[in-house]
Amino acid sequence: MLVVSLAPAADAANMLRTSGTGHSVRPRFLADCNVGRLARWLRALGYDASYHARIDDSELVREAAAENRVLLTRDRDLTKRRVIQTGVVRAILIRDDEVTKQLRQVFAELGLELKEALTRCIECNSELETRVPAMVVDRVPPYVRRTQSRYSECPDCGRIYWAGTHWQRIREVLLGL
16 A cells, blocks of 8 residues: 655655565655755665656656656645545655755655665766776866776766765765754
8 A cells, every 4th residue: 555644754664665575665756846956865875766857747746656656745735636645646745945854854754774875876867887997087087086996877877976075975964864
């Protein structure tokens, strides 16, 4: 059964899907245009988080249903749609403007864990692929070449990732979750 999460302390066990073998499956998200930063953070933390800057509410709900995604929104009216109220589409009504509080809410309501950070492209949501330094040497700044040995690349948009100082700032934010 799918559950709509509008309460602050939803039962995490009811919010997680299970596979046919009984193992929990990582939720996939669809972020409304009002929580785009949340989608980027979820991607950075390894979660599949689809996002469209401009999409009609009915299309948003259709996509969430078709792809079995948890809809993330700040739009209370959107959560009043029948498919959400009846549990056909799972939705979380995000209560706060601040992205760290939004993350805290989603993690608490779904019982999420931080396991696979830096495994998805924050721009296009594709899974990253490991690259040896020689494959990216001409596409990263000189300082990065000297200080980093592990890289990932998005196979779709070509963006290169490494665990630099920006990742340390992300870790500091995560410690607050």
